[in-house]
Amino acid sequence: MKLTTIRTSGGTRAARAEGDGTLVELPYPDVGALLLDPQWPVAAAGRAHEAMFCDRAPLSARPGKVVRVDLGRRSVHVTRPKSFAGPRDAIVLPQESVAATWKAEPAVVIGRLGTIAGFSILNEVTVPWLSLGPALVTPDELPGGLRPRLALHSFVDGRPVQKTDTADLDFVALVHRVSQHVRLEPGDVVAAGHEEVPLLLSAGSVLETEIDEIGFHENVLERVT
Template sequence: MKLATIRTLDGSTRAVRADGDTLIDLGVADLGELLARPGWTEVAAQDGPAVVAAGFAPVVPNPGKIVCVGLNYRNHILEMGRQLPEHPTLFAKYTEALIGPNDEIQRPAESDQVDWEAELAIVIGRPVRRAGEDEAAAAIAGFAVLNDVTMRDWQYRTPMWLQGKTWEASTPFGPWLVTPDELPGGVRPSLELTGAVDGEVVQRANTADLVFDPVALVRYISTIVTLKPGDVIASGTPGGVGHARKPARYLAEGSVLTTEIEGLGRSEAKVARC
């Protein structure tokens, strides 16, 4: 299934399923509310009225947790001059950072090093703790496009990355949540991912290049904390980030950041100074 949280013409949000070119109202305000319902897949498959979208909200507007993974593509790890990790590098992001896939990215006046990070997002569909292989796979509701826009000058002020990673209105998320059965590779999808700035492709990879795949990430993170429906895991970015270029390159006011993943859709967000 192909699902989304849309903004409607009256200013509210609705969870929808794409049925060809028609959007079917699923009877709840957003996908977070849908995923929290037992048997949500059956609810999502039911018939309902068509609805018109005024735009896309973040796939899950208010996830309980956003867990991000650093240095998880082999080519990006080598690009940054590091060795392949034994364990995932984890940090957090807060819901205030999330925007819709076509909303404006707020470039803060306090940062001159705003960078792009095209990523595959994993969305959780059932509670899971200390998951085994099968439990972790079953807990994955689907996948979405995300860009972990990063303020590098703040990220590297200290060894801890959080302060560069969770600026408000900085992280495009969506448009679609696509269930694993729709994708090549299923819960370990093999999808072409690209990131572009003003039409120039700056990142290109396949999600099969992840060091820690989605199932491995769910297993690892659920060892630490219970993952709940609607929680999001940002699985890391491939090579091609602006900070690693020589000379370094960053997003400017007016830049258009495009993030696209095969089968999951396309995010196109303009950078605005806040």
């Protein structure tokens, strides 16, 4: 199952991607709310939309914890973002910021009882700006299931800055390790990667990230005036 959150005339709605290129509304304001339902993934379906014309919102309007595991330092860092940006939303840099750290990572989204609900993409551009999405893909939809082998590519202004894959990541062990230190709840996000590299980003810079089977981000940087 591939789940996303879309913006509609009536507000945001969780939606399920269908094989015919449509997104079918679900009776939840976003994917985060769906994950809190004890009955998920069973959900009644509503209106269908052409996926290519839908504006994708952040997966959750009220994000939980984001737990980043630095694989190099073997450290765990917990943040509580006030909000997420959508996969095509602008990201606003503080006026005084010249150099920003940025990292694109595969992300595990937690379901009930600390299980893995699915996988997504996390872009972190100077805390607290995070973009998450464009979809949550359940393990049964991915090659390798709970240990998917997915390629990740990211670019700044069309220049390649990351090329990696998830083949060496054991997400089940990662979530288990994190759960020994942090209480994981539905909607929390666990991401693994190495320390960010400082990049000179400026207003107008375009950050692009793609992970096979999950989707694509394109975020333009804006500066507070």
